[in-house]
Amino acid sequence: MCHGSKPETPVSKPLTNFKKALEILSKHTDKDHHRGSIVKSEEFMKVISNVQLPIASVFNTAVADQVALNRQKLMSIFKTIVLCRKQNISLCSHRFIFTDLEKDITDSGYHGNFLAQLCFRTDPDDTVLQDHLARPSRNATYTSSYSE
Template sequence: MVTYKKAVEILKHHCNTEYHKRNTVLYHNFCMTHEGNANSVVASINAAGKNAIKENRRKLIPIIKTIILCGAQNIALMGHRDDINAGDEVLASHIKNCGRNASYISKSTQNKIIACCGEVITDEIINKTKESKFFTIMADETTDLSVKEQLTICIRYFNTKEYKIEEDFIKFVDVVDLTGKNLARSILQELCKLDLDLANKLSMEPLI
């Protein structure tokens, strides 16, 4: 009887210890997670990551729309001199509260967005060209403002949905050797990168 009484006292003392209380909470959380009634740490981290991605995408939408609008209207992007004055509360709040390295309006981010837009436009043109099957390549050598030699590549094809012939710019290609052989090689290399079937190429013409 005395032994039992001491055992009860020892158990009561054990129940009041900090490590027992801590382990009891851990055990309870483990059971909840194992039975599916609570999210694991990994699941919680993944959920937080997904929410962060969703929020960042929401912040990027007005920035992307602004860049697309400027591109469509041929308006230059002014970089750090831009002002937030279009009634976009989401963008205004983001610019006000974000860190200096996470504003998403730096020139490097703008260039990345412009490059992505260019890829989307090029893919659309290539898809229409493949639907048309046959196409003509137009190219010419030009010099940009930095006095760098570039090859301008355009493509002419039949739009099967609108039933008309279209001519679209594809890209600029930096060149050093301006011989006809090298220019032809550069054009063919770019066509291969675009996954166009060279067997369907009707002709190669200079831009006028």
């Protein structure tokens, strides 16, 4: 091999010399880049088949827990939206201002149909939705009139 020329590998040049194929392939399997590719592909397959969590989730379990909690909240909210759409119920009333959910539900009749259905839907078993409606975070209520 001359200086500056690439090594002959099955990746950079087609394998046409089948007499030396076993020798070329055995040298290729000993290369670091081949071993690294094998490890990466095995790890990828574990993540795709849900045998193993993605590495970002493993290192940051707080984010994974928050994502799971948000998905539970959104699932309850989506079910309410689907119910309203199936029953042809508009999501918001003619006047809708969200300040305090409990105050809106009990004191005024101006909360939207969506919020009324959402509060009606809170089962005693659905503690995630009850907690979210009782103490929503300011930037993630998922119930604003703009999102409706």
